[in-house]
Amino acid sequence: MCGIVGYVGPVNGGRDAKTVIIDGLRRLEYRGYDSAGVAVVADGAIELRKKAGKVADLEAEIAARPLDPSNLGIGHTRWATHGGPTDANAHPHVVGKLAVVHNGIIENFAHLKAELAEKGYAFKSDTDTEVAGALLLDTYTSLEGTADSGDLTRAMQLTAQRLEGAFTLLAVHADHPDRIVAARWNSPLVIGTGEGENFLSSDVSGFIEFTRDAVELDNGQVVTVTADGYEVTTFDGEAAEGKPFRVEWDITAAEKGGFNSFMEKEIFDQPAAVRDTLYGRFDEHGALTLDELRIDASVLRSVNKIIIVACGTAAYAGQVARYAIEHWCRIPTEVELAHEFRYRDPIVTEQTLVVAVSQSGETMDTLMAVRHAREQGAKVIAICNTVGASIPREADAVLYTYAGPEIAVASTKAFISQIVAAYLLALYLAQVRGNKYADEIRAIIDELQEMPDKIQQLLDNAAQIQQLGRDLSGSKSVLFLGRHVGFPVALEGALKLKEVAYLHSEGFAAGELKHGPIALVEDGQPVFVIVPSKRSRHNLHAKVVSNIQEVRARGAVTVVIAEEGDHDVEAYANHIIRIPESAGLMQPLLSTVPLQLFACSVAEARGLNVDQPRNLAKSVTVE
Numbered sequence: 001m002c003g004i005v006g007y008v009g010p011v012n013g014g015r016d017a018k019t020v021i022i023d024g025l026r027r028l029e030y031r032g033y034d035s036a037g038v039a040v041v042a043d044g045a046i047e048l049r050k051k052a053g054k055v056a057d058l059e060a061e062i063a064a065r066p067l068d069p070s071n072l073g074i075g076h077t078r079w080a081t082h083g084g085p086t087d088a089n090a091h092p093h094v095v096g097k098l099a100v101v102h103n104g105i106i107e108n109f110a111h112l113k114a115e116l117a118e119k120g121y122a123f124k125s126d127t128d129t130e131v132a133g134a135l136l137l138d139t140y141t142s143l144e145g146t147a148d149s150g151d152l153t154r155a156m157q158l159t160a161q162r163l164e165g166a167f168t169l170l171a172v173h174a175d176h177p178d179r180i181v182a183a184r185w186n187s188p189l190v191i192g193t194g195e196g197e198n199f200l201s202s203d204v205s206g207f208i209e210f211t212r213d214a215v216e217l218d219n220g221q222v223v224t225v226t227a228d229g230y231e232v233t234t235f236d237g238e239a240a241e242g243k244p245f246r247v248e249w250d251i252t253a254a255e256k257g258g259f260n261s262f263m264e265k266e267i268f269d270q271p272a273a274v275r276d277t278l279y280g281r282f283d284e285h286g287a288l289t290l291d292e293l294r295i296d297a298s299v300l301r302s303v304n305k306i307i308i309v310a311c312g313t314a315a316y317a318g319q320v321a322r323y324a325i326e327h328w329c330r331i332p333t334e335v336e337l338a339h340e341f342r343y344r345d346p347i348v349t350e351q352t353l354v355v356a357v358s359q360s361g362e363t364m365d366t367l368m369a370v371r372h373a374r375e376q377g378a379k380v381i382a383i384c385n386t387v388g389a390s391i392p393r394e395a396d397a398v399l400y401t402y403a404g405p406e407i408a409v410a411s412t413k414a415f416i417s418q419i420v421a422a423y424l425l426a427l428y429l430a431q432v433r434g435n436k437y438a439d440e441i442r443a444i445i446d447e448l449q450e451m452p453d454k455i456q457q458l459l460d461n462a463a464q465i466q467q468l469g470r471d472l473s474g475s476k477s478v479l480f481l482g483r484h485v486g487f488p489v490a491l492e493g494a495l496k497l498k499e500v501a502y503l504h505s506e507g508f509a510a511g512e513l514k515h516g517p518i519a520l521v522e523d524g525q526p527v528f529v530i531v532p533s534k535r536s537r538h539n540l541h542a543k544v545v546s547n548i549q550e551v552r553a554r555g556a557v558t559v560v561i562a563e564e565g566d567h568d569v570e571a572y573a574n575h576i577i578r579i580p581e582s583a584g585l586m587q588p589l590l591s592t593v594p595l596q597l598f599a600c601s602v603a604e605a606r607g608l609n610v611d612q613p614r615n616l617a618k619s620v621t622v623e
């Protein structure tokens with residue numbers, strides 16, 4: 001995790017580096033927020049400020065001890081791995097005339113530290129980053145007297161060759177006030193290109209205020225960035241290239257827009273997220289045109305098994321998608337937590353299609369699962385919300401969700417758009433494999449196209465759910481029940497409540513209730529029940545209504561999420577949340593929304609930081 005920013009501008013008359021860096025860090029804070037720091041090069045020396053706590057604490061530190069104006073600097077917001085969240089362990093780390101920031105984990109750091117200690121290096125922190133900084137300094141020093149003397153880029157290439165694990169490493173040197181040198185291996189890094197100024201960041205939100213022109217870097221590349229340009233090489237020093245792209249969203253998409261939290265705003269973004277994810281993916285006859293998939297139709301026709309790999313909320317989106325894929329395409333489909341996948345020796349062949357679902361595209365567990373699947377000969381399709389991230393880059397093909405930047409740590413609009421993208425993939429498979437006629441596909445697309453308006457209807461009724469959140473915010477635990485696609489929705493509802501409201505919650509398949517969990521139900525226990533459509537799931541509907549009766553009879557306070565016009569539930573519901581009518585497989589796009597709103601308002605009522613829950617980070621780039 002961790003967020004990294006670098007800025008290099010013109011020596012005279014440009015922006016002040018610390019201001020640019022602090023702005024970037026504020027927007028990257030979702031990546032980690034237990035300490036932050038900035039180093040600038042001013043008058044031939046490194047100036048450093050760093051602090052345990054949030055970026056706001058760093059700003060207070062800089063206000064108390066101002067930094068000189070500068071055209072060059074690097075900054076970092078941390079999610080601790082090696083060493084606790086203290087001032088000393090905060091980045092940047094200064095070693096000699098160098099300052100470095102790092103995202104990732106250097107696995108051979110203990111060995112390198114011992115080697116450097118023997119050479120006389122002393123360490124002020126417990127971090128692997130300081131070791132990487134010392135290695136860079138040692139390498140830089142070893143070049144003295146050679147043709148590469150004073151070449152920071154060469155020193156970085158040689159250092160990168162020795163580091164194992166995952167790293168994005170940025171370095172500035174007091175003797176080189178015109179450049180930042182960076183290396184990337186298994187951790188994200190993008191360049192932002194401006195007029196006479198350039199930026200580096202973990203993702204584009206770190207510089208979106210200043211430029212929308214960006215450049216993707218590949219794994220195993222080193223980049224040297226000056227005010228006038230950038231030069232990319234491999235770790236071996238061979239010339240290489242980045243891939244320029246234009247960021248499609250602007251800064252307003254990354255601002256709260258009048259909502260109390262990013263989470264709340266992102267819940268309300270969902271109609272647009274669904275609309276944008278559907279946009280341009282089919283022609284006027286309803287034929288899907290997923291050109292970006294770049295996998296030959298003959299390969300898709302030969303697929304005999306699908307494995308969806310993902311973590312957390314993305315894995316629940318995968319669980320929802322499984323019902324649709326199996327129903328529409330008749331392909332056996334498994335959903336596997338990415339971190340469990342490769343360790344159980346899964347049966348993966350060239351006929352296996354692996355679908356990796358990830359909002360950030362940087363989740364290390366999912367990335368490792370992608371690599372494992374490809375090594376076994378499977379084709380991998382990524383469903384991802386972040387253009388140019390590692391997972392889509394390493395997959396054979398990608399289907400982007402167009403949810404826009406998701407800033408709140410708790411995933412909301414990404415979940416809904418992942419389901420939509422996975423449904424598009426399922427329909428595409430059904431189309432190329434001939435499982436469905438064109439008019440059947442068209443009918444499902446029509447249903448999908450109705451979803452933004454239906455989600456909006458629900459959001460228009462947010463006040464009822466927000467009030468319920470406040471009323472139940474004192475509960476000790478909350479249970480969620482669902483069947484069929486309502487089951488992963490129940491799991492997602494429970495996860496949202498755990499992570500933002502720190503409230504014990506569990507999701508169960510409603511049919512499982514009588515096999516154990518019903519023992520948890522006592523007087524006053526809130527139980528949410530997701531009721532399937534009576535029209536399209538008649539048998540299931542009746543069974544869920546019985547489940548409501550069972551918990552109600554044992555004293556539960558029932559919160560029933562049911563379609564408009566479903567009167568069967570009324571007698572057993574303490575609270576009813578109405579959702580618009582929809583086809584069975586479309587219902588998760590609706591029934592999830594009240595659960596998100598509920599979790600958000602419980603967290604608010606408990607006075608918690610909704611967007612940055614404790615112990616979490618947005619992008620989990622460690623295994």
Ligand code: F6R
Nearest residue numbers: 312313314358359360363410411
């Ligand atoms: C929960 C949440 C996490 C992520 C998981 C995967 O609200 O956000 O469970 O869904 O860490 O992250 P991505 O989708 O970035 O791979």
